[in-house]
Structure formats: C-alpha cells, structure tokens
Amino acid sequence: MRPATLVRLALAGTRTDTARVVLTALSALLATLAGLAALTVLAIPTPAATDDNANRWSEQYRNALFVEPGLRGGTAFALLLLTVPVLALAGQCARLGAPTRDRRLAALRLAGATPGQVTRLAVLETGLASLLGTVVGLGVYLAGRELLHRPDEQGRLALPTDVLPSPGALAAVVLGLPVVAALATVLMLRRVTTSPLGVTRKAARERGPRPWAGLLIGLGLASFAAVRPVMYRFDDNGEVLRWLVPLLFLTGGLAAMIGVVIGTGWISYTCGRLLRQHARRPPALLAAGRLMSDPWAGSRTFAALLAALIFGAGAAALRAYFVAQDALDREQNLRDGGDAGADSFYLSTMDLVDSAVALAVLIAAGGLIVALVEGIVSRRRAYAALVATGVPRSTLSRSVAWQALAPAVPAIVLALGVGTLLGRGLFPKATTGTSSSEICDATAALCDDPATRQQYVRFVETAGAERVPDVPLEQLAWLGGGALAAVLMTVGVGLLFLRVSTAADELRTA
Structure with a gap:
C-alpha cells in the first residue's frame, strides 16, 4: 500500500471519525501548550552572582516563581503534571466511535489489506491527528508569546515571554508527542486481531483483577517520604541531590498515580461482585454484570479525574503545611519582640496551584463525558435489544448511573487519601529553629544610649517549635x-x- 493511499484511508471515515480526530488533535494541542510552558520556565537564564544580586535573581519578571531560580523547577513540574489529565483525555478521545472504526478496518481486510497494513492505518490516524494538534499548539504558543509580551513601567514582565526554548526542545515536543501517541496505539493494538469478519480482542479475563496496585501506591508513598531524609543525608553532595531528588519525585508520583488508576479496576470488580451478591433490583444487577465483565472500564474512564484529584489533594496537604509554618513563624516573631508579620508568598502561590487543579478537573470532566458516551454508543445494540425485550428505559438509566457511581465514589476517596499522604510524606510537620533575641531591662533613655545599653542587655534564647499540619x-x-x-x-x-441509542433501528446496526 502506497504512503499516499495510507494517508488518504487514515483521514477517511464518518462524522464520528472526524470528531475523534478533532478531539485527539485538541488534546495534543493542550498537552503541547503545557509542555512548552514548562520548557519556557526552564529556559529562563540565571544571571551571574554580583554584589547587587547575590541571590542570582532574574529581576526582569514580576512573579517570584520566575524570579527565584529555586522555584522554577517546581513550577515546571506543576505545568508538566497538567499534561497527565490531558493525555488521559486523548486516550479517551481515541476510543470514540471504536465500533464504527472496527467495521471500517474489517471492510479493508475484506478488500485485501493485510493485518499489518490495517494496524499501520490505525497508528497513522492517531499520529496524524496528534501531529496536527502539536503543530497548531506550537502556532498558538508563538502567537501568545507575542501578544502577552507587555512590559510594565519598570520594564518587568508578567510571564517569561522574552525567552524561547531551544529548537531541539521545541522539536522534541512537537514531534515527540505524536510519536508517543503512535507507540501507545501500537501497544493497545497488540492484543487485537482484525479479520474480514470483524475485530477480535484477545483480552478475556478468567478472574477479576488482583489488588497488586497497592504495591505501587506503597512505592509512591515511600518515595515521597524518603525525599527529606535523602536531602539531609546528601546535603553536602550536590551532584547526588541533582538527580536523586527528581528521580524520587518522578518515580513516586507516577507509581502512586498508576497504582490508583489500576486499583480502580479492582474496585470496579469488587463493587460488581458486592452488588451481585446483595442487590435485588434489576438496575443494580445489570450494573453488577457490566462491572464484573469489564472492570477496567473504570480505570479508563476515571484515569484523568483521579490523576487530577491526586494532584489536588497533594496541593491541599501542601497548603496545610504552609499555613502551619506561617503560624509558627508569626508566633516566633512575636516572641522575638517583632511584629506578627510573616512571608505569605507560598500561600499566595498555592492559589495558582488551585487554579491549575480546577483546570485539570475541568479537562478530566471532558474525558468522562467522552468515555461515558463512547461506552453507551458502543453497546447500543445490547441496550436496544434489552428495550425490545421489555426492559424499561428508566431501568437502563439507573443501571448506567449505578455503573458510573459505584466505582467512582471509593476511587475518589482513594485518590484523595493517596494525594494527601503524598503531601504529608513530603512535609510531615512545620518547624522553626532556635533563635535568640536581645532584651534591654532599663528605661528607654538608658537603652537608647550606646554607653549604658550594654549594662542592661540580656539575651533570651527561644527554643524551636514543631507543629503537625491539620488535615x-x-x-x-x-x-x-x-x-x-x-x-x-x-x-x-x-x-x-x-x-437515542435504544431505538429499535439500532438492532439493524451491523
């Protein structure tokens, strides 16, 4: 099959196929913007230390997240975390209209296409849609960079619009995301056989999922809890800290996130089994059968939402730590004779993090809609057959609600708990070190006179304090x-x- 023919067939299809390509491209566009934003933050140059700028701050920006070099890594990491729900949304969009695509691929096999050609066709469709999204995302990024470049009266910028990632980094994002999407498609199709009679998935499961996801969650929690001891242990070895701490963050975050998502499959199967044992009404029994027959549907459906919740719960635990630390700092300032003021920069920064969490939940909601609609449309013949045999549509509606809510509630609680424990493991308690203050036990006149002040001065040492942040x-x-x-x-x-999917006409759908 010639490349031109392969491309033409990949772009062919119905309106559902067009919608799938557009949504996949939109997901790739959002992921490109998040990745390029993170690379832009990392591309900010750090000036050399001088007498006027010993901290090596980038004074051309108004936001301390870009000014201080030590904060840029965390900012870039938070931006990269936004790509997780976006990529999960892309995975949901790629499944939209799967039955129609399966029939189209089977027709190509019937016309003489080989299994390898059909697989390359599916991979090319996803890759081209992702490439379209990344190219448009690059254009939006460059246009936004020009539009948002507005220095204030002091010449400072709100965003790092004066820097640009290297050409290699730009190419890695624009070309790398489509490659990753294509490889993910190959991975998903490894158990799929396309024949002239249809598409067969060799993924039948004799027993339900096992609770091995708990090991991944434990690994993630242990990695985050080990960050502070590792920093204390290798405090004098900057080279080790430079790669070990990010490795613990990356390993722990991914392990916990994957563990929660995979664990949703076990939760779905367990909920289905409990419903089958104890439910007495048809809606719950129908939902129980569906949850047990395809327990991994919950993992696919709630992946983006659970990732956003883990991130949000970790941010909430981090905010609780900053609140406790701020209160301790204020109390220490009062004991030392100062005012009750304290630096609230980190609390203000958490407002930006909360906005990112809200955006991630919104993106995840879009993925939920796509997944649920895709599931209903793909099973429309089964639903139409149930309605034709006398099952009321209200029963099917309650069954769909049971199927969505039964695994969702415990999965949400699990994600919130894991995210909170990750944040608590990273910052278990707020602390203040010992401090000493100078107190003059005399009148104001004697204390203000340098000649007599030293006779009445005494030093008071304040012990350090600890406080466990509130939940x-x-x-x-x-x-x-x-x-x-x-x-x-x-x-x-x-x-x-x-x-719409339970109309009698759906029984004639091939």
Whole structure:
C-alpha cells in the first residue's frame, strides 16, 4: 500500500471519525501548550552572582516563581503534571466511535489489506491527528508569546515571554508527542486481531483483577517520604541531590498515580461482585454484570479525574503545611519582640496551584463525558435489544448511573487519601529553629544610649517549635464534591445519548 493511499484511508471515515480526530488533535494541542510552558520556565537564564544580586535573581519578571531560580523547577513540574489529565483525555478521545472504526478496518481486510497494513492505518490516524494538534499548539504558543509580551513601567514582565526554548526542545515536543501517541496505539493494538469478519480482542479475563496496585501506591508513598531524609543525608553532595531528588519525585508520583488508576479496576470488580451478591433490583444487577465483565472500564474512564484529584489533594496537604509554618513563624516573631508579620508568598502561590487543579478537573470532566458516551454508543445494540425485550428505559438509566457511581465514589476517596499522604510524606510537620533575641531591662533613655545599653542587655534564647499540619478536610471535601458533581454531570449527558441509542433501528446496526 502506497504512503499516499495510507494517508488518504487514515483521514477517511464518518462524522464520528472526524470528531475523534478533532478531539485527539485538541488534546495534543493542550498537552503541547503545557509542555512548552514548562520548557519556557526552564529556559529562563540565571544571571551571574554580583554584589547587587547575590541571590542570582532574574529581576526582569514580576512573579517570584520566575524570579527565584529555586522555584522554577517546581513550577515546571506543576505545568508538566497538567499534561497527565490531558493525555488521559486523548486516550479517551481515541476510543470514540471504536465500533464504527472496527467495521471500517474489517471492510479493508475484506478488500485485501493485510493485518499489518490495517494496524499501520490505525497508528497513522492517531499520529496524524496528534501531529496536527502539536503543530497548531506550537502556532498558538508563538502567537501568545507575542501578544502577552507587555512590559510594565519598570520594564518587568508578567510571564517569561522574552525567552524561547531551544529548537531541539521545541522539536522534541512537537514531534515527540505524536510519536508517543503512535507507540501507545501500537501497544493497545497488540492484543487485537482484525479479520474480514470483524475485530477480535484477545483480552478475556478468567478472574477479576488482583489488588497488586497497592504495591505501587506503597512505592509512591515511600518515595515521597524518603525525599527529606535523602536531602539531609546528601546535603553536602550536590551532584547526588541533582538527580536523586527528581528521580524520587518522578518515580513516586507516577507509581502512586498508576497504582490508583489500576486499583480502580479492582474496585470496579469488587463493587460488581458486592452488588451481585446483595442487590435485588434489576438496575443494580445489570450494573453488577457490566462491572464484573469489564472492570477496567473504570480505570479508563476515571484515569484523568483521579490523576487530577491526586494532584489536588497533594496541593491541599501542601497548603496545610504552609499555613502551619506561617503560624509558627508569626508566633516566633512575636516572641522575638517583632511584629506578627510573616512571608505569605507560598500561600499566595498555592492559589495558582488551585487554579491549575480546577483546570485539570475541568479537562478530566471532558474525558468522562467522552468515555461515558463512547461506552453507551458502543453497546447500543445490547441496550436496544434489552428495550425490545421489555426492559424499561428508566431501568437502563439507573443501571448506567449505578455503573458510573459505584466505582467512582471509593476511587475518589482513594485518590484523595493517596494525594494527601503524598503531601504529608513530603512535609510531615512545620518547624522553626532556635533563635535568640536581645532584651534591654532599663528605661528607654538608658537603652537608647550606646554607653549604658550594654549594662542592661540580656539575651533570651527561644527554643524551636514543631507543629503537625491539620488535615485539609474542607479542601478535600470541595475536591471530592466537585469530582462527584462531574461524574453526575457526565451521567446526565450520557443518559441523553441512551434514549437515542435504544431505538429499535439500532438492532439493524451491523
């Protein structure tokens, strides 16, 4: 098959195929913007130390996140974490209209295409859609860089629009994301066989998922808890800290996130088994059968949302630590004879993190809608057959709600708990060191006179203090409530498609 023919066939299809390509490209665009933003932060040059700038701050910016070199790594890491729900959304969009695509691929096999050619066709479709998104994302990034370059009266910038990542870094993002998407497609198709009679997936499971995801969650928690001891242990070895601490962050975060997402499969299967044993109504029994037959549907559906919740719960634990640290600093200032003022920079920075979490949850909600609608549309013949045999549509609607909410509630609680423990493991308690203050036990006149002041001065040493941060119950409740509202909203949208998908005409769908 010639390359031109392969490209033409990859771009062919129905309106559902067009929607899948557009949504995949949009996901790649968002991931490109997040990646390029992180690279831009890392590309900010650090000036040489001088007498006027011993801290090597970049004074051309207004935001301390860009001014201080030590804060840029965390800022870039937070921006990269935003790509996780975006990539999960891309995975959901790639499954949209899967039955129609399967029939199209089977027709190509019937026309003489080989299995390898059909696989390359599916891979090329995903790669081209992702490449379209990354190229448009690069254009949006460059245009936004010009539009947002607005220095103030002092010549300072709100964003690092005066720097640009290296050409190699730009090419790595624009070309690397489509390659990753294509490789992910190859990985997903490794158990799929496309024949002239249809698409067969060799993924039948004799037993339910095992709770091995707990080991990954434990590894993630242990990695985050080891960060501070490692920093103390290798305090005098900058080379080790430069690669070991980021490795612990990356390993721990990915292990915990993957563990929670995979664990949702075990949660789904367990919820289905419990419903089958104890439920007495048809909606719950129908949901139980579906949850047990495809327990990994929950992992695919809630992946983006759970990743956002872990990030949000960790940010809430971090905010609780900063609140406790700020309170300790204020108390120490008062004991030392100063005012109650303290540096609230980190608390102000957490407001930006909360905005990023809200954006991630919003993106995850879009992925939930796509996943639920795709699941209903792909099973429309089964739903239409149930309606034709006398099952009321209200029963199917409640079954869909059971199927979505039964695994979602415990999975949300698990994600919030893991995220909180990750933050608590990184910052277990707020501390202040010992300090000494100078007190003059005399009148103001004697204390102000340098000749007599030293006779009445005494030094008071204040012991250090420790405080365990509070559990951020309010923020966790808001996160959990928002996630549950997103699930309910997607269920409502899915039920709108359920009525259309249960028409009698769907029984004739090949």
